[in-house]
Amino acid sequence: MTLASSARPPRPAFAPRWSAWWVLLVVLCGGLATPLVREAAAAGTSAKKKSGSSKGKKKPTSKNSAASKPAAVKPVQRDVWGPSSVPDGEFADTDTDGEGDLDDESAADTDDPTSELEAIERELLSQPAGPEPEIVYAEGPPPPPPPPVKPKSLKHELIPGETLEDVARRYQVALGDLEKWNAIKAGAPIPRQKKDLRVITTHSPPPREKLEHIVKRGDTWDSIAAGFGVEVAKLRQQNPRLGDKFKLDPKKKLKVVCWKDLDLSPLAELGTKLAQIRVRAGGISIGKPNRGKLVRGVELPDRPDLYVKRKPDEAYGSTHTVMQTLAAITRFRHESRFKGQVVIGGMSRPRGGRFRPHKSHQSGRDVDIRLPLLRTSEGKKHTTSADVDWKATWELMRAFLDTGEVEYIFLEYNLQKRIYKAARESGVSREQLDAWLEWPVKVKKRSNKRVVIRHVEGHTTHMHVRIRCGAQEKHCYSSR
Numbered sequence: 001m002t003l004a005s006s007a008r009p010p011r012p013a014f015a016p017r018w019s020a021w022w023v024l025l026v027v028l029c030g031g032l033a034t035p036l037v038r039e040a041a042a043a044g045t046s047a048k049k050k051s052g053s054s055k056g057k058k059k060p061t062s063k064n065s066a067a068s069k070p071a072a073v074k075p076v077q078r079d080v081w082g083p084s085s086v087p088d089g090e091f092a093d094t095d096t097d098g099e100g101d102l103d104d105e106s107a108a109d110t111d112d113p114t115s116e117l118e119a120i121e122r123e124l125l126s127q128p129a130g131p132e133p134e135i136v137y138a139e140g141p142p143p144p145p146p147p148p149v150k151p152k153s154l155k156h157e158l159i160p161g162e163t164l165e166d167v168a169r170r171y172q173v174a175l176g177d178l179e180k181w182n183a184i185k186a187g188a189p190i191p192r193q194k195k196d197l198r199v200i201t202t203h204s205p206p207p208r209e210k211l212e213h214i215v216k217r218g219d220t221w222d223s224i225a226a227g228f229g230v231e232v233a234k235l236r237q238q239n240p241r242l243g244d245k246f247k248l249d250p251k252k253k254l255k256v257v258c259w260k261d262l263d264l265s266p267l268a269e270l271g272t273k274l275a276q277i278r279v280r281a282g283g284i285s286i287g288k289p290n291r292g293k294l295v296r297g298v299e300l301p302d303r304p305d306l307y308v309k310r311k312p313d314e315a316y317g318s319t320h321t322v323m324q325t326l327a328a329i330t331r332f333r334h335e336s337r338f339k340g341q342v343v344i345g346g347m348s349r350p351r352g353g354r355f356r357p358h359k360s361h362q363s364g365r366d367v368d369i370r371l372p373l374l375r376t377s378e379g380k381k382h383t384t385s386a387d388v389d390w391k392a393t394w395e396l397m398r399a400f401l402d403t404g405e406v407e408y409i410f411l412e413y414n415l416q417k418r419i420y421k422a423a424r425e426s427g428v429s430r431e432q433l434d435a436w437l438e439w440p441v442k443v444k445k446r447s448n449k450r451v452v453i454r455h456v457e458g459h460t461t462h463m464h465v466r467i468r469c470g471a472q473e474k475h476c477y478s479s480r
Contacts, residue, residue: 117293120286120475124295155196159259161237171201206261215246215254228258270334277326283319285363286475292363294352298322307342314346318364320470324405325367332399338392343370345462367465383461394422400465407478410464413455
């Protein structure tokens with residue numbers, strides 16, 4: 001007992017108190033650390049379960065992970081002036097090269113900057129519309145009437161059946177003066193040997209054209225006169241050697257001749273006609289053709305002398321587009337003398353935006369025009385390329401091209417051959433057509449050819465004309 005007690009050192013007096021503080025510190029630290037430890041343990045357990053459950057499964061690719069993110073919306077650029085200021089890279093997705101006229105049902109609308117377009121629309125509506133009406137191609141009022149013309153002496157070539165009364169009426173002169181100038185007794189007929197008459201006048205009658213018709217089985221005076229657009233009595237007067245009924249001879253062609261004045265209106269001069277066009281100001285295109293709006297849309301006016309509107313509620317456009325459309329069709333009517341119908345299809349709605357079945361036509365710059373038809377094909381419900389008047393179609397296209405304001409004309413590639421042929425027959429050079437048409441470039445190479453008249457499927461019975469942005473439309477964007 002003595003040895004054992006002497007082997008152990010005596011216990012210090014402060015030992016119990018230190019042990020108590022140590023125990024208290026451990027308890028406190030353990031109470032704070034326990035939730036953190038539990039969280040870490042739970043996280044580790046869930047990670048193990050997740051890694052265990054993902055064994056044998058492929059990791060998601062970067063494409064799928066990117067698809068889960070919301071698509072970025074491109075804002076409309078607003079700090080530029082005019083279509084030429086748009087950067088090519090930023091607006092390269094305008095989709096004019098392969099754009100169809102029909103809407104794509106599967107196309108998402110999430111990339112349409114609707115809020116930005118509406119903000120621009122509100123801003124423009126708060127501004128005054130400008131002068132009303134605006135004038136197309138006219139720097140001032142119509143030109144004054146020409147000064148008085150001095151009388152001039154001329155020779156009038158006589159046509160079969162023409163009388164002195166007819167000639168006096170044509171040149172607005174007195175019958176007695178006409179008899180005196182040509183040494184013809186008063187009341188006497190024109191001598192047979194005379195081929196022309198002398199006339200002194202200040203009046204210039206319209207030019208006269210000679211028309212011919214080869215008589216076929218079943219033709220009558222009435223049917224031929226209706227084809228020429230003249231009275232039967234006048235036609236028979238010009239063909240005095242033909243009897244009441246046509247006697248056909250298989251060995252000899254029977255010909256009916258008609259002399260007809262060219263149909264010139266009082267506004268015969270093209271410049272005067274264009275100066276008469278009035279269009280309301282303030283119609284502005286904003287955005288792109290397939291992602292845009294129309295502010296203060298201008299309705300295409302009723303002009304039955306120029307065209308027919310197929311859907312009046314969709315015949316709206318910007319002021320610039322309506323002006324160029326009116327000017328082009330006026331030029332076409334004046335220069336081609338085409339008497340058939342020009343039918344205007346879809347343009348845009350009063351405020352623009354999408355409307356079925358079109359994918360474009362949203363900003364008031366697109367115009368659908370039916371290809372002009374031959375007179376014998378008008379009224380058909382279903383037409384083919386054989387029913388189209390290709391000469392008139394080219395002249396209508398040329399009238400739009402001559403405005404200098406056309407961005408594109410869409411027409412299927414196979415039909416461009418007809419346009420090429422009609423244009424060559426009218427005297428257009430191959431070099432000029434190469435700058436306008438895709439045809440005859442090979443199919444694989446034509447997508448790289450930057451031309452105005454280009455292929456888009458579905459344009460077989462109508463052409464789609466797209467007008468450039470106007471000079472004052474700073475929120476309007478083109479692809480070129």
